Amino acid sequence: MSGVPLTHIIIVSSLLFFIGAYGFLTRRNLIAMLMSVELMLNSVNINFIAFNKYLFPDNLDGLVYTIFIIAIAAAEAAVAIAIIINLFRNTRSIDAEDADQLKN
Amino acid sequence: MNLPMNLLLIPLLPFATFLLLGIFGRKYLSPVAGIIGTTSLLVSAILSLQAAYSYFIQHTGEVYTSIVAWKMTWLPFSQDVSIDIGFMLDPISVMMLVVVTVVSLMVHLYSLGYMKGEDRFATYYAFLSLFTFSMLGLVVSVNIFQIYMFWELVGVSSFLLIGFYFDKPSAVAASKKAFIVTRFADLGFLIGILILSYHAHTLDFPTLIQRLTASDSTYLTSAIGSSFLGFSALTWGLVLVFMGGAGKSAIFPLHIWLPDAMEGPTPVSALIHAATMVVAGVFLVARLFPIYAISCPGALELVMWTGAISAMFAAIIACTQTDIKRVLAYSTMSQIGYMMFALGVAGYGGENGLGFTASMFHLFTHAFFKALLFLGAGAVIHMIHSNEMKDMGGLRKSMPITHITFLIACLAIAGIPPFAGFFSKEEILSAAWNANKAIYYIALITAGITAFYMFRLYYNIFWSKEAKHDSHIHDEHSHGEGTLTMKIPLLILSIGAIGAGFIPFGNFVSSDGHHLHLPFEIANAIMPIGVAIAGILMATALYKKENDKSDKIVAALGGIYKGAYHKFYIDEIYLFVTKKILFNLIGRPAAWIDKNIVDGAMNGIASLVMWKANLIKSIQSGKVQDYALYFYIGVFGLAILAIYLVK
C-alpha cells in the first residue's frame, strides 16, 4: 500500500464527499438524503484514517476519531430515521419538497 | 384687609369648584354639586361687589387709574416681551367682574331648578364653573396674551356647554359650529396680537396702550410706518383683533354660530350667549380703546359700521324667527351691534368719550335684562317643552311671575323709561347723534324694530291663542312655573333691569378715567321713545289677539320676509364659500397632494421594498435543500477566503 500516494486517497475521499453532497442537494426523498449524508461522513472517516496512517503514524488519534464519528453517525441515523418516520406518519410523505413548513 | 388675596379668590373659587366637580362630581357629589357651585359663586359675587365698592366708592381723587393687584411673569421671552398672569383692576374690568359674577350666580341658582334630575348635573356645574373662571380671568387680564388664553378657555367652555346634550346631533353640530367659527375669528385675533406686540415690543396692556398712543412714541411710528396692502401695520393689527372680538361677539358676518348655540341648556344661553361671553368682543375693543380712538380712527370706523349693520340686520331677522330662543339670540346680536357702534362713534377723553361710556353702560344693563329674558324663556320652555312660538300663548295666567318679569325685560330692551335699557340706549343714541347722523338713524330704526320683535315675542308667549294650553298646564309632565330657585333669579334680575339705569354710570366708567357727566335731554329722548312705542303698538295690533293680520303682512312682504326668515342666507353663503370654493380650491388640491405626493411617496417606498422583498423572498422557500445549497455555497466561499487570506 506504500505505493499509493496520500493525495490519491484524499482525492478519492473528496470525490466521495462531493458525490454525497450532490445527493444531499438533489435527492427529494428524505431517506435518500440521509444515505448521501452517510456517504459524506464516510469520506471524512477515510480522510482521518489516511492522514493518521501517512502523516502521524505514532498516534492513533485519527482512528479514535473515526470510531467516534461512526458512533455519532449511528446516533444521527437513528434520530433522523425516527424524525422521518414521524414526518411520514403526519404527512404521508417523505418528500423534502413537501416539508416546507419553515416558510410558513 | 388683604385685598389681592380676596381678589384672587374671585376667579379661583370657580376654578376650584370646577376641579372638585370635574374630578369627583359625577361619582360622589352629584346631589350637592349645584349647592357647591352656587355657594362658591355666591362668595365670588360678594367679593367682587366688595371689590367694586372699594374701587369705585372708596375711591379718592379725580381719575380712576388701573391697578395691577397681582402679577406673575409666566413666560419671559426677552427683556420686554413676556407672558404674564395677573389681575388688573380698572373701571371696565371691575364692572365686568360684577356683571359676570352676578349673572353667573343667578344662572347657577336658576339651574338648580332647571337642570334638576339631569344625568350629568355635576358635570354641568363643573362646566359652568369653568366658564365663570375663564370669563373672570379674561376680564382681569393684565396681558394681551393672558386675555387670549382665557379667550380660548371661554370658547372651550362655551363649546362644552352648547354641546352639553351631546346625544342630540343638532347640539353637537351647533357646538362644533360655534367652536370653529369663533376659532377662525381667533386666528385673526392671534395675528393681530402678534402684529401689535411685534411693533410695541410688549404684551403688557398698560405698556402696550401707552406705547401705541403716545404721539412721540417710536413704536407707534414703526407700527404706522410699515404697511401691507395699503394699510398700516397698526390698522391691520387692530382690525384683526377686532375680527377676534367680532367672532366672539357674533358681529356680522361672523354671527352664524350664535343662533345655533341656542341648542345648549337655556341657562347657559342666558349666561354665555347673552350676558357675558358674547360681550367679550366689546370688552376687548374697549380694553384697547385708546389705541383705536387715538391712533387709528379708521379701524374704529370699521367697528362702527359693522356694529351698526349687525344691529340692524339681526333686528330684521329677529322679527321673522319663530323659535323664541333664536329671537333672543338675534336680539342679543343686535344689542351687541349697538355696543360696538357705540364704541365706534366714541372718541377718546372728555365729552367725546360719551360713546364709550354708553357702550359699557349698555353692556351692563343689557346683561341684566337679556339674562332675564333668557331665564324667562327658559321657564317657558321648561313648562311647555318646546321652543316654538306656535306651541305657546296665553301663558300669563299660569306663569304670573315669569310674565311680569318678562314684560319688565321687554320694556327694558325696548327702551321705555324708566327701565334700564332706556338710559343706556338713550346715551348711545345721543353719542351717535353727535358723531354720525347715518348711524343715528340706523340705530333709531333698529330701536323701533327691537321694540316690535320683543313685543311680538311677548304677545306670542303670554297672550294670543288663549285656550290652547290648558292641556299642557294640567299635563302631568308639566313642572308648573318652576321651583323657587328659578323664580328668585328672575326677581333679582328684574330689579336689575328696572334699577340699573339709575346708576350714574358716567361717574364710574369713561374712556379716560375721568368722571363724565352724562347729558340727559328730554328732547333727545322723545324720538327713541316714540319709535319704541310705535313698535310696541304695532306688535300689539298684530299679535295680541290671534288673527291673520300678520300673515297678510307676511304675504305682502313676500321675498323680503322669506329672506329674513332664512337669515338672509348667510349660512348658505358660508356653506357655499366653505364647501364649494374653499373645498374645491384648497381642500381638493391639498387632498390631491396628500394622496398622490405624500401618500405616493410612502406607497412608493413601500412598493419598492415589496418589490425587492419579492425578489429575495424566493430565497426563503422553506425547502431544506435550498437552504443546504446556500449553506454549502457559504462554506465554500468561506473556505476559499480562509485559504487565501490565512495563508
Place this chain on the structure above:
Amino acid sequence: METSALSFYLISAFILITGLLTVFTKKLFRAAIWLLSSLIGIAALYFVMEVDFAAAVQIIVYVGGIVVLIIFSIFLTNNEGVSMPAPLSKRKIFSAIAVLCGAGYTVMLLDQHVWMAHSANAYDPSVKKIGYLLVSNSPDSYVLPFEVVSILLLAAMIGAIVIAIKARPEEK
C-alpha cells in the same frame, strides 16, 4: 505496480461508482443496496490500508446497523418499489455546478499540496493500543469523550424512541 496499490485503485473505483449509483438511482431500495456496497468498499479500503479495527467497526456499525436501519425505514414508509421523483432541474443544475466547482477546486488544491510526514515510524493500529487509548486512566486517553459519546448514543436512542412512538394527533 504492487498488488495492494492495484487493489486500492480498484476498490476506490468501486466505492466511487457505487457512491454515484447511490446518488443517481431512481429506486430508493436499490440506492440503499448501492450504499451498502459503497460502505463495504470503504471497509475493504480500510483493510487494504491495514486498519483492521476500523474496517471491522465499519462493517459492524454501518453495514450491520445503519444500512439495516435505513432499509427498515424504507419498508416502513412503504415506497420501496416506486421510482423516486426526479429532482427539480433548476436545483439539479445549481447543485451540479456547485459540487463540480467544489470538487475541481479541492482536487486542484490537493494536487498542488506537498504532504509533510511527521514521523517515519510504522503505523500500528493494534486493537490493544486502541483499547488503551480509549479506556485507560492515562492522561492522554480518550476515556472522557468515549463516555460522552456513549451518553450521546443513549440519549439519541431514547430521543429516537420518543420521536418515533409519538402518537399521531387526533383527527379533528
